[in-house]
Amino acid sequence: MAERSALGTAVIGAGIAGIGMGAQLKRAGRHDFLIFERADDLGGTWRDNSYPGVACDIPSRLYSYSFRPKQHWSRRFAPGAEILEYLRDTAQAEGLAPHLRLGETLTSARWDDESGCWRLTTPRGEYSARALVMAAGRLSEPKTPGIPGLETFPGRAFHSARWDHAPLDGLRVGIVGTGASAVQLVPEVAKVAASVTVFQRTPAWVLPRGDRALAPGEPQPDRAALSAEAEQLFDSRLSGSPELAALRAKAETHLRAHVADPRLRAELTPDYELGCKRAVFSDDYFTALQRPNVTLEPSALTTVDGTTAVAASGARYELDVLVFATGFETTRPPFARLVTGRDGETLAAHWADGMTSHASTVVHGFPNLFVLDGPNAALGHHSAFEVIEAQLGYVLGALERLDATDAPLEVTADAEAAYSAEIDRLAARTVWVTGGCSSWYRDEASGRLTLLWPARVSEFRDRYGTFDPAPFAQPIPQEVRA
Structure with missing residues (x-):
């Protein structure tokens, strides 16, 4: 397999982070980069999720690049198709077409200490790159629970992020999960299906959405x-804060206003603090659950026997379609198995006890590697674009540093450990740790908060929106190495 041309930067993933990285590289006059995307189209999360009712739960105006704001959104909370169109338009306007390698999957990335570059392999060839930017995201690998007997189900069964667009009219549909995707798709599916059964392992706190057309x-x-306004919401993520109490009261009022039946209301009331799991936003979810063709099953789906879905309560339901709105592989990203660092250690092995980093972007033992939207880079109160754009600025500064020296950039182990300790200290005051639930925000093995930045986003931008060389091992001068 012949090696193709050497690159300055290889970007893996063409979602929000990858497109943003490409745009900023191009704007900085860096044209020696490629963006590898395993799918046949760009868009990431907004390409993959096309289920009925899919939309952003962040106000549209915040859900765009600050360097290329969209002038008009159709709704206060943008539909998924409109966000995907915006990302496609951005890639075109920023001139990224020549840099996109769609349908080309990364199969391995290995650091070569001798050449000081990354060696990449795809089914189409081999590449070398001075810098590697992982922009694969945290919502790219659907998680489907292992349900005994699922293989016997004769109907259609699929994850909400791999939506089967064949009609559901007149069919008996089971929806597994009650998170962000489920609360959007349940009302839409209920309009056409003969019956809808919602399997609820854990109820979600639901806040009013207030969506409308613009x-x-x-x-x-x-x-x-x-x-x-979004930044102020962080105070409602602090344990015991009056802001948290006020937000919980708002959710309780929303539930009481829409669900009169005390039994159903009790089944929909969480036993953990608001925000511990991802809060969801909907104006019509509670109404949909009370339609005559919708049944809330307040326990998990445990087994499938042919067309019969059996819940933990023992209740049995005859179904034609099973939809798994069960989330994604977030704390253990599959791409980490593909990346091998300086000492032959994979990123997955480095993260065996949970994801760690410095500045949520760089990892000890992995020179010239930058992870976007990875460890502690998501937000529980604001737009994902905020942290991603700060990381883009950090990466550009690091590349300028690489231009100024002939040595790779590797953050020290001490810097990574100190950052992890700070994350733990900041997280300890938040509802994400103290709220009495398990969630995809926290690593399942260590219990650490590994997905979210546990402070205001302005603090992240101020501290990590520009590159600081201090936490990196100092390069050995050329004359000493000679």
């Missing part, structure tokens, strides 16, 4: 004001 020519909401 008329053409209507002034768009002020981005700065929306950002400030």
